[in-house]
Amino acid sequence: MCSRNLAISLALIIALVPLSTVALPHHSIVKRSSFFDIECKGQFNKQIFYRLDRICEDCYSLFREPQILSFCKKQCFTTDYFKGCIDALQLTDEIEKFKPLIKVLNGADPNTEGCFGTDYFLACVEALFLEEEKEKFMKWREMLGKKK
Structure with missing residues (x-):
């Protein structure tokens, strides 16, 4: 048992x-x-x-x-x-x-600068030889950031 x-x-x-x-x-x-x-x-x-x-x-x-x-x-x-x-x-x-x-x-950081403000994006700009376009990209980034 x-x-x-x-x-x-x-x-x-x-x-x-x-x-x-x-x-x-x-x-x-x-x-x-x-x-x-x-x-x-x-x-x-x-x-x-x-x-x-x-x-x-x-x-x-x-x-x-x-x-x-x-x-x-x-x-x-x-x-x-x-x-x-x-x-x-x-x-x-x-x-x-x-x-x-x-x-x-x-x-x-949440909602800060987005992908266009990162070091990675800036490194891509340099790697693609778009250094002369960098200022234009930064203006676009600033304009896009204000639309939030």
Whole structure:
């Protein structure tokens, strides 16, 4: 009788242990893949990602509009929808705390200079021998930046 209970207990443990080890890492993998899905190009930091993701989840819970969830996360938390969610959740006093977090995930400052102000863009201008055009590009960049 005792050996039968032991055998049943052992069988249950053997059956349940693989389930728990499969289920836990899967959640992390899903979050990591969504990190890339929303166009984040910086460093994956689970704690930061969960914090910003939670803002979008709370915003969705507030409005119950499925598109808000995807628009809030889009472009690695740099859209106006994310800012709107911060406003709606009355977190505007914390916005300066979020900017460096977004920078870690995004790999660049949110909404500053865009791709045309980066060292990479300027290096491409030089590599393509467009140095004489550089001033014109900078004027265009300034003009485009004012349209935000």
